Amino acid sequence: MRQFIEIRTEVAKQHPNILLLYRMGDFYETFFEDAVEINRLLGITLTSRGKDKPDAIPMAGVPFMTLDSYLARLVKLGKSVGIVEQIGDPAAVKGTMPRKLVRIVTPGTITEDELLPAKADAALIAVCPPSGKKSPQWSVVSLVLSSGAFKGFCCTEDELPGEIARISPQEILIPDSCRETAKSFSGAAQLTPLPDWHFDPKHGTDELLHHFNMENLDAWAVSEKPGVLAAAGAILGYVEQTQVDAVPHIRPLVFEESSRFVGLDPSSRRNLELTEPLRSENGPTLFSTIDHCHTSMGSRMLRSWITQPLRDPTVPRARHEAVREMIENESLRDALSEPLKNLPDLERVASRIALGSVRPRELSGLRDALPALQRLSEAAALSRVPLISDTAAILKPDPALTDLLGRALLELPAVTLRDGRVIADSFSDELKELRELRDNAGNVLAQIEAREKERTGIPTLRVEYNRVSGYYIEVSRAQADKVPDDYRRRQTLKNTERFITPELKSLEDKALAAKDRALALERSLYQGLIESCSAYVDALTRASEAAATLDALLSFAKHAADMEWTCPELSDAPGLMIEGARHPVVEKALEHYVANDCSLEPGRRLLVITGPNMGGKSTYMRSVALIVILALAGSWVPAKHARIGSIDRILTRIGASDDLARGLSTFMVEMVEAAAILHQATDRSLVLMDEIGRGTSTFDGLSLAGAIARELADRIRCYTLFATHYFELTMLAQTCAEVANVHVKAVQSGGKVVFLHEVTEGPASQSYGIAVAQLAGVPQHVIREAKAMLRELEKRAEENGPEPDLFSSPAASLPEPEIELEEERESPEVEKALSIRDDLLAIDPDTLTPREALASLYELIQKAKKKD
Structure with a gap:
């Protein structure tokens, strides 16, 4: 306990809030408040040391064989965990077993497959605030330990939430002075405050030079970016602390311009359901729909492409051509798919080799995969598209690595090194001899026995072993006078004598120590094997990236071929024009999808979309945004034809929700998102606005919606899809040159509404709100009352004349545009008949008394006679 307290006190100086798992034999134990907390978090049995004493110490432990499963649960709960291991051989230690902290596991520094999501990276980022007016931008550095990817960029405060959402980190390092500010952009990531001095440019420069063994940083283009240097220093220092003695594989720092990617703020990523569903936890997303990758690293590459679409069309165009060749050349597609x-x-195997934590089965899997990597290289070399053919040289494995792993490992090594049976006998003569002694001692004893019987002429001589006496030669007392001179008496029993010879003593010493010596030698050989493999980490990392690229392209090609997608045109002309747009996720769920066109270009920058709820407005808007994202990610798209101009960001305001934790109502959230769009949108942005202004009174909401729409169309001049139920907004097309009206068609017949999901030019004729409410199961008497109130409101509107145009001056008020009705309104007679029918259906004759039945009949007759 003294040792535990000493280690706990030392660790707490830099990591006060971590749980400490302390190795004791076959268990990792926790003590004091850690034991109480792990009991609360995981339900592990809470016991105590000295439980019969008044100062009993709370204790809870987990078996060392199942450590990873418990770590995964703790990390998912946002906890950081320190691992204290036993050092040295327990059999050789006298007194307290030496122990030391070997690693700290945090959400952003995990590398084990059991703890990592297979199809997503666990990123750690450090955020450095602006240092003054000369450096007004925030600096961000990201590190993915499982791949070694090390990147930095600068952005404005408005762009920061979107850029962090793009990386989707598990853990964010921030200066302690920024603790409160960071809550506004951290999202679901764990915030880890560090003392401000960790974020020092000079300290960061020294850390980078030391870690990468460089003289200067000129080649990385970060020398004049103090914020990036500060964040890089903080992240490297944190990794050194958490990995303790292990040196992770970290690639050279790459400085990226944040303007390289299409801007997508957190709400837009959420609304478009790129990787996470809005409602059902296991619901479909864009990523899950198009992910057909054979490998986890391919899925991660695909995920990064669709979450980080590119503004520059050069790379997406190259991906489009690669997809085209894969679709048209089926033999190439099969040749690439088979080895994948x-x-x-x-990628993760290479990272664990660098950390020294790679397991035997992972190395044997790498050995078995190298021939497949060679076949993949040969298949890629056959392509005529540079994006594919250029990977051939990168994928080709080094024959020296193939030879090393082939010689060193057993065909099927043990799962863990502690079990032995990992290194091949042929790799070490000494190991082979020790194993023969360990495994074949019985055969050797039989050989010695046969030889000694022949030499001594004693037919009853036996060579035996027991745990007390060790190895011995047993001879009956009657034959004891025949033993040779080199026999030495070991033990005298009632009827027998036991002897030992120099040969048998030597065998005994070797055999009894063979198991331990073999295991120790095997550990040493395995450690040497990892060190030898570490020379190939860079090559393996590059090969994994090339293989992941081919896998992601194959996934694009498969989905495009199966769903009949087309290659988009990335144009220098402004705007976008899509024929036959389909929603990539929704079309998979429907037998027949109604495709629609969308044209947004100068002179037609904002479309006011009207039509009924459930008519498909939101699906139409999202389909356009997702087609743009897919095109700029390098995929083909679900459309007959798509021409996509330059897009710098995609901004959405869709759906209604509150944020009670931050004290924001639904309407406030709506206005906050609208304000963000108005501040961030440019004339190259795509904006989706759905039902803005509905969270307040009609006039307030209409006024706000109209002003926002006019701002987007006339002043910002971005490309906007603006869905609304305010029919007054259709008048904007009369006064704003950049506004056009479209609507989602529906027809009403027999009191029911039929959604056609077809988007056509012009405004809608009505909203069908009452019909939709009826479909939703609103009680009939409520529906009837709503219809009566609607008729009264319409009657008042007719008596008071048309409302003045909200979007022009009273003197210049325009007459209402003529609207071609899509269906005939029901006559008053039909309305009356339907009402009487509803009343009849509401009567249960089996429960009425004769008097009640007669009264109901009189009421129905009176209602039928009443004139409208």
Whole structure:
């Protein structure tokens, strides 16, 4: 306990809030408040040391064999965990077993497959605030330990939430002075405040130079970016602390311009359901729909492409051509797919080799995968598209690595090194001899026995072993005088004598120590094997990236071929024009999808979309945004034809929700998102606005919606899809040159509404709100009352004349545009008949008394006679 308290006190100086798992034999134990907390978090049994004493110490432990499963649960709960291991051989230690902290596991520094999501990276980022007016931008550095990717960029405060959402980190390092500010952009990531001095440009420069063994940083273009240097220093220092003695594989720092990617703020990513569903936890997303990758690293690459679409069309165009060749050349597609099916997660295996934590089965999986990597290289070399053919040289494995792993490992090594049975006998003569002694001692004893019987002429001589006496030669007392001179008496029993010879003593010493010596030698050989493999980490990392690229392209090609997608045109002309747009997720769920066109270009920058709820307005808007994202990610798209101009960001305001934790009502959230769009949108942005202004009174909401629409169309001049139920907004097309009206068609017949999901030019004729409410199961008497109130309101509107145009001056008020009705309104007679029918259906004759039945009949007759 003294040792535990000493280690706990030392660790707490830099990591006061971590749980400490302390190795004691076959368990990792926790003590004091850690034991109480792990009991609360995981339900592990809480016991105590000295439970019969008044100062009993709370204790809870987990078996070392199942450590990873418990770590996964703790990390998912946002906890950081320190691992204290036993050091040295327990059999050779006298007194307290030496122990030390070997690693701290945090959400952003995990590398084990059991703890990591297979199809997503666990990123750690450090955020450095602006240092003054000369450096007004925030600096961000990200590190993915499982791949070694190390990147930095600068952005404005408005762009910061979107950029962090793009990376989707698990953990964010921030200066302690920024603790409160960081809550506004951290999202679901764990915030880890560090003392401000960790974020020092000079300290960061020294850390980078030391870690990468460089003289200067000129080649990285970060020397004049103090914020990036500060954040890089903080992240490297944190990794050194958490990994303790292990040196992770970190690639050179790459400085990226944040303007390289299409801007997508957190709410837009959420609304478009790129990787996370809005409602059902297991619901479909864009990523889950198009992910057909054979490998986890391919899925992660695909995920990064669709969450980080590119503004520059050069790379997406290259991906489009690669997809085209894969679709048109089925033999190439098959030649690339076959070896990919046999590849492990090379990226993470390479990372664990660098950390020294790679397991035997992972190395044997790498060995078995190298021939598949060679076949993949040969298949890629056959392509005529540079994006594919250029990967051939990168994928080709080094024959020296193939030879090393082939010689060193057993065909099927043990799962863990502690079990032995990992290194091949042929790799070490000494190991082979020790194993023969360990495994074949019985055969050797039989050989010695046969030889000694022949030499001594004693037919009853036996060579035996027991745990007390060790190895011995047993001879009956009657034959004891025949033993040779080199026999030494070991033990005298009632009827027998036991002897030992120099040969048998030597065998005994070797055999009894063979098991331990073999295991120790095997550990040493395995450690040497990892060190030898570490020379190939860079090559394996590059090969994993090339394989992941091919896998992601194959996924694009498969989905495009199966769903009949087309290659988009990335144009220099402004705006976008899409024929036959389909929603990539919704079309998978429907037998027949109604495709629609969308044209947004100068002179037609804002479309006011009207039509009924459930008519498909939101699906139409999202389909356009997702087609743009897919095109700029490098995929083909669900449309007959798509021409996509330059897009710098996609901004959405869709759906209604509150944020009670921050004290924001639904309407306030709506206005906050609208304000963000108005501040961030440019004339190259795509904006989706759905039902803005509905969270307040009619006039307030209409006024706000109209002003926002006019701002987007006339002043910002962005490309906007503006869905609304305010029919007054259709008048904007009369006064704003950049506004056009479209609507989602529906027809009403027999009191029921039929949604056609077809988007056509012009405004809608009505909203069908009451019909939709009826479909939703609103009680009939409520529906009847709503219809009566609607008729009264319409009657008042007719008596008071048309409302003045909200979007022009009273003197210049325009007459209402003529609207071609899509269906005939029901006559008063039909309305009356339907009402009487509803009343009849509401009567249960089996429960009425004769008097009640007669009264109901009189009421129905009176209602039928009443004139409208």
